[in-house]
Amino acid sequence: MTLQSRLDAFKADFEAGKPPYNVSPSVIETMHRATAELIASGAAGNALAAGGKAPAFTLKDPEGKPVSSASLLADGPLVLSFYRGVWCPYCNMELQALEAALPEFQALGASLIAISPQSAVNSRKSQRQNKLSFPILSDERNDVAAAFGLRFKLPDYLIELYKSLKNDLPAFNGDESWTLPMPARYVIGQDGIILYAEVNPDYTYRPEPADMLPALKRAASWATI
DSSP states (O other), rough: OOHHHHHHHHHHHTTTTOOOTTTOOOHHHHHHHHHHHHHHHHHHGGOOOSBOHHHHHEETTTTTTTEEEHHHTTOOOEEEEEOTTTHHHHHHHHHHHHHHHHHHHTTTTOEEEESSSSSSHHHHHHHHTOOOOSSSOOGGGGGGHHHHHHHHOOOHHHHHHHHHOOOOOHHHHHHHHHHHEEEEEEEEEEEEEEEEEEEETTTOOOOOOOHHHHHHHHHHHHOOO
16 A cells, blocks of 8 residues: 555544544544645645755754754755654554665665654654654754754644644644644755655645655666766
8 A cells, every 4th residue: 555545544534533633523624624735835836856956964863963954965865754743643654664665765765754743752753753763853943944944833723623623733843833844855965966856735745755766776776876
């Protein structure tokens, strides 16, 4: 089953209010409204695209160790996933799919990291819950997401909904900004040029891990020239 098939199946059950979700139609309507408004805003058009230069960054892993994009790129191309947090089931399914694809990335000389705004303790939970062997990095205040053009602020009505659902982003992230990254996937070459970019303001859609393999294969072939 593809990643998107899994996501679609979950979405169908969630929006139908099947146990254990039991969400009301008004909740679904509010979520749909927020997604539609983010799409209509054109925010995704501001994100970095293939052919652009990726900004350098250094972020901390769950143990507080700094990890730099420069050090990762010194060893090969980089697969980079921006996700919302451990509280997002769509993100967790994506992380699991990336973990399953990790051997293919590594065979092409690439490393994989995922970035979210959540605190170290919740990054550890992401790794443990999804049985991940690749690094999860904490992007405080979504600053790196902003550098990639991915950061957005939740509208007030969605903040109120999240609060009613006990989805307390300030507690998850240690940040009162109520911002999130649009889910995004990048392949970055060793020269810092973006070889693949996929950004979707609808968080229920994620690219397949295999979609990045052509870019990684091109990077591998260039490295042998």
